[in-house]
Amino acid sequence: MRIQRISAIFEKDLKDFMKNMMVALLPVTPVLMTLFFNQSGNGGLPVIMHYLIVGITFSVVTSGSIMTILAEENEKHTLRGLIQSPATLWDIIIGKSLVTGLVTVLSLAVSLFIVGIEPFLNFKIIMGIILLFLFFLLLGIGVGLFAKSVASTSAYLMIVMILFGFTPMITLLGIGEGSVIMNIIDMFPLMQVIEMHSAGTWAPLGVLTLWTAASGMFTFVCFQKVMTDD
Amino acid sequence: MAHFTVNQEDAFHDTLPLFSLTVEDSHAAAVHGDSDTQTAVQHVLCIHNGLSVFDHQEGFYTRLTVEDNVSFYHKWYGCRVPLPEILVQFDLQSCAGQTLQQCSVSDMRRIYFAKCYMSGGRAMVFREPVHGVDIKTMNTFLNMLHKLKEEAVPVLVLVSNMEHAILLGDAAYKLNPNGLQEVETQEETSSEPEHTGAPAAANLFKxxxxxxxxxxxxxxxxxxxxxxxxxxxxxxxxxxxxxxxxxxxxxxxxxxxxxxxxxxxxxxxxxxxxxxxxxxxxxxxxxxxxxxxxxxxxxxxxxxxxxxxxxxxx
The missing domain is CATH 2.40.50.1020 (LytTr DNA-binding domain)
Known part of the structure; x- marks a missing residue:
């Protein structure tokens, strides 16, 4: 029964995803940006740019689409009558996450093939990227649960994008290397993956796990709030 | 069997008298009341009886086709009746390929009935189900009520139109601030004494x-x-x-x-x-x-x- 409900949501949302121009164009964005970067970089792109592409993909495609499709259900009252218990809301979230995951993997794969996927084929890095994906997914679910309309998600998405997706760009603003802001920014999830790539230590994976756990807590709190509101 | 009760603790609704109504399995009861009364009844049924009231406030996936929508609900609720049968039962086969944006109000209502039917509750409450729909849709609803009776599901219908109440319910009730009264729909067993000769008021024109x-x-x-x-x-x-x-x-x-x-x-x-x-x-x-x-x-x-x-x- 549970699997059946999840697959019902998965099929429905996949169809809806294709027909909704607003989200259907999201996975195209990182691919286009990768093409631009690749053209301007004349072949060899620095590592930081590779991870910027990963950040853009996860923030725009993963967080963006799941928060939009969840908020749309909220806005149009389509979930009324479907949710009888917290368990059924989880089925909906899982079904939607599967759609988002599928789209993200496609978009990320195409982008990384353009710039060259070899630097990422490493167990540690793949682990890091999976954790990063979960972080952005959970963040998107949390926002999608409390956002009451699709329009408001674009504001939240902006924050997620600039803070977590474009973190490497912030370092280019020219803030002093040893300053407090830089130290904080260096702890951000995307920066941790970059550090893991360059230093090759395990410690960033731990920090990343903490970020993902925090994002999971945020989702859980939003979930509880939604269930008690009704 | 389903009991619909308004108790003392719900008395904060000024519009609502205290009443208790028992609808037996495979029976449909229709309650006539104005919009405010219906809202109050719906509130009480939701809060205290934990029943979901079908008041067509729910949205559908308007970008998808009728068939996609129905098949989603079919799978979600794990309905045992085959999907093509549901489409035919609710007269949706002719518009199955249309997206919901192209559908008429009556088409949407039939999709809604299909969703309610497939959700398969133990007792169902409908609010104004046939308000402003065409004859085909009205007939679909009557057929659905009949199906629900066969499955021994008690049904309560809230309407603001007495004609609809009499048509839809096995028993029709009238709800006003004084209480709940049954509207007699049975024929008088012994007809009134037939008056003989010419009608008395033949000279009356107004x-x-x-x-x-x-x-x-x-x-x-x-x-x-x-x-x-x-x-x-x-x-x-x-x-x-x-x-x-x-x-x-x-x-x-x-x-x-x-x-x-x-x-x-x-x-x-x-x-x-x-x-x-x-x-x-x-x-x-x-x-x-x-x-x-x-x-x-x-x-x-x-x-x-x-x-x-x-x-x-x-």
């Missing part, structure tokens, strides 16, 4: 009705129909209604000669203004009036033959 302190006189041909409300006969002309000083039985006697006919225990129609005899499935009948509202008046099963004779239909 029908009086009161509005405030004024008395208005109506020509019988302009009256659409007369219904019984709280024991008083009420004249209905287009959207206006006027209370008469007499009972329905007295009005019937006076108006018989002008081509009026008692088609139901609570209704007298002007036969000149009947446009259509509608046959619903499962032996239910209505008369459609030729007025602005296109009102449908219930027609008793036993009176069908009589009215067919009057119109020389047999």
């Amino acid at each position: 029908i009086p009705a009161k509005v405030g302190d004024k008395v208005i006189l109506f020509d019988p041909p302009e009256i659409d129909y007369i219904e019984s409300r709280d024991g008083k006969a009420v004249i209905v002309i287009n959207e206006e209604s006027y209370t008469m000083d007499s009972t329905l039985a007295e009005a019937e006697k006076k108006l018989e000669v002008y081509g009026f006919y008692r088609c139901h225990r609570s209704y007298i129609v002007n036969l000149q203004k009947v446009r259509e005899i509608i046959t619903w499935s499962k032996n239910a009948y209505s008369l459609r009036m030729d007025n602005k509202m296109q009102s449908t008046i219930p027609l008793s099963r036993t009176k069908l033959q009589d009215i067919q004779d009057k119109f020389s239909l047999r």
Whole structure:
């Protein structure tokens, strides 16, 4: 029964995803940006740019689409009558996450093939990227649960994008290397993956796990709030 | 069996009297009440009885086709009836390929009925299910009620139109601040003593009705129909209604000669203004009036033959 409900949501949302121009164009964005970067970089792109592409993909495609499709259900009252218990809301979230995951993997794969996927084929890095994906997914679910309309998600998405997706760009603003802001920014999830790539230590994976756990807590709190509101 | 109760603790609704209504399995009860009363009843049923009320506030996936929508709900609720059968049952096969943006109000309502049916609750409450829909959709709803009866699901229908209440419910009730009263829909077993000879009021050409302190006189041909409300006969002309000083039985006697006919225990129609005899499935009948509202008046099963004779239909 549970699997059946999840697959019902998965099929429905996949169809809806294709027909909704607003989200259907999201996975195209990182691919286009990768093409631009690749053209301007004349072949060899620095590592930081590779991870910027990963950040853009996860923030725009993963967080963006799941928060939009969840908020749309909220806005149009389509979930009324479907949710009888917290368990059924989880089925909906899982079904939607599967759609988002599928789209993200496609978009990320195409982008990384353009710039060259070899630097990422490493167990540690793949682990890091999976954790990063979960972080952005959970963040998107949390926002999608409390956002009451699709329009408001674009504001939240902006924050997620600039803070977590474009973190490497912030370092280019020219803030002093040893300053407090830089130290904080260096702890951000995307920066941790970059550090893991360059230093090759395990410690960033731990920090990343903490970020993902925090994002999971945020989702859980939003979930509880939604269930008690009704 | 389902109990619908309004207890003392719900008394914060000023509009709602205390009542208890038991609907047995495979029965449909219709409750007539205005919009405020319905909202209050719905609130109580949701909070205290934990029932979901189908009030068509829910949205659908408008970008998807009718079939995609129905198949999603079909899978979600794990409905055992095959999908093609559901589409045919709710008369959706002709618009199955359309997206919901292209669908009419009546089409949307049938999709909604399909969703309600597939959700398979233990007791169902519908609010204004057939308000503003076409005849096809009305028939679909009656068929669904019949199916639900076969599955022994008790159904409660909240409507603000007495004609709908009588048509949809096995038992019809009227809910007002004084309490819940059953509307008698059974025929009188012993008909009133037949008056003999010419009707007494053959010399009467006007029908009086009161509005405030004024008395208005109506020509019988302009009256659409007369219904019984709280024991008083009420004249209905287009959207206006006027209370008469007499009972329905007295009005019937006076108006018989002008081509009026008692088609139901609570209704007298002007036969000149009947446009259509509608046959619903499962032996239910209505008369459609030729007025602005296109009102449908219930027609008793036993009176069908009589009215067919009057119109020389047999």
